[in-house]
Amino acid sequence: MIFPVVLGVRGAVNGVLSGRLTTGLHTGLVEASLRGNTRYYRMLLSSVFALSLVSSATIGLIVFSIGNVFYGVPLGDLPFIIYACVTINALAVFITAPITSLLGFLSYRRGMDPDIFVYPASSTVADxxxxxxxxxxxxxxxxxxxxxxxxxxxxxxxxxxxxxxxTVLFGKEREYWRTIREALMAVFAVGIIEGLSGAVLSGVKAYIERYPSILVIYPALIDTVGDAGSIFGSLSTTRLALGTLDARMGAIKGGLGELLQVEIAALMMYAIYSGIAFIGEGSEACALAIILVYLIATLPIILASFSMAILTFTRGLDPDNFVIPIEMAFADSLVTSVLAMLVYLRVV
Known part of the structure; x- marks a missing residue:
């Protein structure tokens, strides 16, 4: 029970760090160096540590409450569950935060766009x-x-x-508390989305398990759609911060070229997954189902990430605290639902 929730929280925290880091590199708030960096970067890392602590302890309480109600987990296990959640996230954040930072710094130095590279690469490593x-x-x-x-x-x-x-060192910084406050909202939203989808889709996933080859590529299907949304969302949040993107839905017209590039990249990956499904199951229907997942799920997730960036920005919030964590949770739920629906309807 602990593992999927902790993994979701870890991904959400890493999403906040990735989004804020890449935007900071573009706006000059962050230098492309692990040593001697700006106070803003040190504040960002500090807020990520505090966010990891508070969110993991809270998730531990939620996991215990669910376990106590549905599985009779005794009250004496509460400290152990909280310690376990905090320890897992503590070990993870000490490793993943420097790795995510290095990926951002190296990509920026080499002339790559960190908005495109950092989260897709760091999320895999973080998982x-x-x-x-x-x-x-x-x-x-x-x-x-x-x-x-x-x-x-x-x-x-x-x-x-x-x-x-x-917190003592950076507690006087307004941005420190803003990051924790807003990112906690996103992390809890992720917990609610994944908790509800897990409860609703737990039986539905049994349909997917009938096809071993599809089950093998199932995590990659989710990650690819989520990465497509995170790339376009991160590009959008950076441009909002730079003032080169109008905070209105119609402004997406200016990014249609990049949207098409993201779609094509995702399609290429899904073509590979489709081939794996065809080889593994020996069925053209299985290969078709994978392509249909791409056609149904990818564009809505990309549009959702853009919409979330515009909505949070116009409400005076920092979109980097919300876009990647929440769109990844939606991607998980949507891909699972679509794939299970196709299996249930015997498209496969």
């Missing part, structure tokens, strides 16, 4: 590392017993101390 951190944390508990529980408790308290220290 892998979060999984490793999850395995390490549970291994400590189940292999070391009481000593393992003490270990994750110490890691949790250490992370709390670091987050509090960073």
């Amino acid at each position: 892998i590392l979060a999984t490793v951190c999850y395995v390490i944390t549970l291994s400590l508990v189940f292999w070391w017993g009481p000593a393992g529980r003490i270990a994750i408790a110490l890691v949790s308290y250490g992370f709390c101390f670091i987050a509090l220290l960073l």
Whole structure:
């Protein structure tokens, strides 16, 4: 129960960091260097640490509440669940934050657009590392017993101390509290979306599991659609910050060329997935179903990310705190729903 929720929160936090970092590089608020960077960059990292702590502790409470109501998880397990959630995210953020930053710095230095490169690359790395951190944390508990529980408790308290220290250093910055406040809204929205979709789609996913080849590429289907939305959304938030994009829905006409490029890139990936499904299942219908997922899901997610950027910006919010985390959660739900619907309707 913990793993998918923690993975979603980790992805949301990394989405906030990626969005703010790439926009900061374009606007000059962030230098393309890990050392000697701006105070804004240090404030951004500090707020990400605090965000990880608060969101993981809250998610731990939510996981326990669900487990207690539906599975009879005893109250005595509450500290362990919170420690586990905090430890997983603490280990992950210490590794993924520098990696995401380096990807942004290197791409910017080499003349690449970090809006296009950073989140798709860092999200894959972050998911892998979060999984490793999850395995390490549970291994400590189940292999070391009481000593393992003490270990994750110490890691949790250490992370709390670091987050509090960073809050003392940057707590006077209005942007620090704005980032935490707005990003927490996005993280909780992601938790609600994934929780509801998980409950509603849990039975639906059984249809997908009938086809092993599709099940293998299923995570890639979600990531590709989500990455398409994150790229266009990140490009939009940067242009809003630079003042080169009007904050109205009609302004999307100016980005039709980039939208088409993103669509073509996603289509190329889906063509590969379609080929894998055809080879694995020996069915043209399976290959067609993958292409239909692309046709049905990709454009709505891209448009949703653009709409979210415009909506949050016009409301006086920072769109980078919302766009990537929420559109990735929507992509997960939409791709799963479409794919399951196609299987249920025997298109496959």
